[in-house]
Amino acid sequence: MSSVVRENVPLAPYTTFRLGGPARYFVNARTVDDVVFAVKFARERGLRVLPLGAGSDVLVPDSGFDGLVVRLVNLRGAVWNGNLLKAMAGEPLPKLAKEGAARGLSGLEYVVGVPGTVGGGVAKNAGAHGREMKDVLVEAYVVDEDGYVRTLKREELSLSYRSSSLPREGILVEALLKLREDDPAQIRRRIEEFLAYRERTQPWTERTAGCMFKNPPGDYAGRLIDMAGLKGFRIGGVKVSEKHANFFINEGGTADDAIRLIEHVRERVFEVFGIQLEVEIEILR
Ligand SMILES: Cc1cc2nc3c(=O)[nH]c(=O)nc-3n(C[C@H](O)[C@H](O)[C@H](O)COP(=O)(O)OP(=O)(O)OC[C@H]3O[C@@H](n4cnc5c(N)ncnc54)[C@H](O)[C@@H]3O)c2cc1C
Numbered sequence: 494m495s496s497v498v499r500e501n502v503p504l505a506p507y508t509t510f511r512l513g514g515p516a517r518y519f520v521n522a523r524t525v526d527d528v529v530f531a532v533k534f535a536r537e538r539g540l541r542v543l544p545l546g547a548g549s550d551v552l553v554p555d556s557g558f559d560g561l562v563v564r565l566v567n568l569r570g571a572v573w574n575g576n577l578l579k580a581m582a583g584e585p586l587p588k589l590a591k592e593g594a595a596r597g598l599s600g601l602e603y604v605v606g607v608p609g610t611v612g613g614g615v616a617k618n619a620g621a622h623g624r625e626m627k628d629v630l631v632e633a634y635v636v637d638e639d640g641y642v643r644t645l646k647r648e649e650l651s652l653s654y655r656s657s658s659l660p661r662e663g664i665l666v667e668a669l670l671k672l673r674e675d676d677p678a679q680i681r682r683r684i685e686e687f688l689a690y691r692e693r694t695q696p697w698t699e700r701t702a703g704c705m706f707k708n709p710p711g712d713y714a715g716r717l718i719d720m721a722g723l724k725g726f727r728i729g730g731v732k733v734s735e736k737h738a739n740f741f742i743n744e745g746g747t748a749d750d751a752i753r754l755i756e757h758v759r760e761r762v763f764e765v766f767g768i769q770l771e772v773e774i775e776i777l778r
Contacts, residue, residue: 497521498534498561504553507545507564509608510702512731512748513553513777516543516562523567525666529640532664535561536638543777544664546583546613550703552776555748563664565612573598577631578670582612586619594684599675600629602683606691608703611668616659618652622687627652629670635663642666655707655773696734700743705755706770714770715739718758721765728754752776 502519505511518540520531535542541560545551568583576598580589590605603624604614613619614626615633630647637643643663651658659665691697706714718724718738726733730746731754741754759770 498531502562504545504548504557504562508548508551508553508702509700510548510552510743510751511700512555512743512746512751514555514557514748516558516560518561520561520563521567522563522565525568525636525642528563528565528568528636528664528666529642531561531563532636532638533640536640542638542660542664544582544612544616544660546610546616547585547608549608550613550617550774552702552748552751552774554752554776554778558777565664565666566610568612568666576672576674578672579667580611580670581667582610582665584611586610586614590684593672594677594680597674597677597680598672599680600624600670600672602680602687605684605687612659612665615650615652615665615668616657617655618657619655625652625654629672631669631671633659633665633669634667635659635665637663694737696736696740696742699734699740701734701740702774704739704773705741705758706739707773709768709770712768713739714762717762717766717768717770721758721761723758723761726754726757728757733758 499519501515503515505513522528543562545562545564566583568581570581571584572579586604586607586609590601593601603622604619607619618625618627633645635643635645708714715738723733724738725735729750730744731750732742734740734742762770
């Protein structure tokens with residue numbers, strides 16, 4: 494068993510934003526047993542548990558996380574059976590999208606540019622181009638707070654726009670997805686289009702956490718931030734991207750810079766448009 498609990502582990506390197514302080518306790522899970530062990534370890538000590546995938550949708554505060562982080566990117570494995578896919582929590586979404594395309598299976602190409610894992614993808618109901626994980630998820634296998642593995646049907650996970658009942662309901666260790674047969678050339682063409690679109694419109698190679706705010710009904714957060722004159726606006730070492738205003742770029746700042754920038758942008762957009770932007774990323778307070 495590889496369940497070694499480490500203490501005081503810096504989290505910034507495990508996030509795409511590269512910000513924030515350490516986890517008090519940290520487990521690098523490679524098996525479901527490691528996850529069960531971590532949950533029980535935390536329970537015995539009354540610690541909060543935080544599952545972490547690729548860290549592409551989180552902002553860790555400078556003070557870090559005063560609990561136990563279970564990192565899941567090394568919980569890997571994918572089994573294809575007809576149009577069904579059983580994938581472990583740490584499988585990267587872009588990899589599965591490309592494997593699906595090679596098999597003539599459609600449904601995951603929409604998340605080919607989402608740099609997250611299956612666990613984070615289901616937890617955030619990740620999506621793009623009008624599709625989301627909800628469209629392909631059949632059921633999820635989660636480790637609950639008592640350390641038992643439970644099966645939750647899609648309907649039990651309250652999947653909605655960039656939201657679900659995970660990780661509240663437990664830590665996803667595996668998911669069953671159902672894809673649809675389609676022409677491999679068509680799926681590959683969509684993949685190329687989606688990736689090219691991203692490169693054109695998003696700060697793809699910078700240190701970001703993706704979109705900071707949810708799009709309000711009928712509008713785009715990026716458009717509102719741009720129209721409020723905030724493209725390029727900076728607090729400390731974190732700035733609003735000039736390429737896509739709903740992305741913040743870390744240019745050597747702190748998590749506190751990012752939090753203050755979030756607050757400033759929300760206030761300005763409210764002053765100008767009367768719209769309250771809702772934060773999309775998870776701030777691990
Ligand atoms: C450049 C860039 C582009 C992006 N584009 C998109 C996009 O087009 N569409 C989109 O939806 N998102 C996008 N994102 C955001 C992000 O990639 C997705 O939300 C992704 O699904 C998060 O997965 P993750 O593994 O990184 O999760 P993390 O960031 O590690 O975690 C996110 C949340 O999920 C929880 N979680 C993680 N793993 C598990 C698990 N196994 N069980 C239970 N809970 C878990 C965490 O506790 C946390 O609350 C983008 C991000 C970046 C950096």
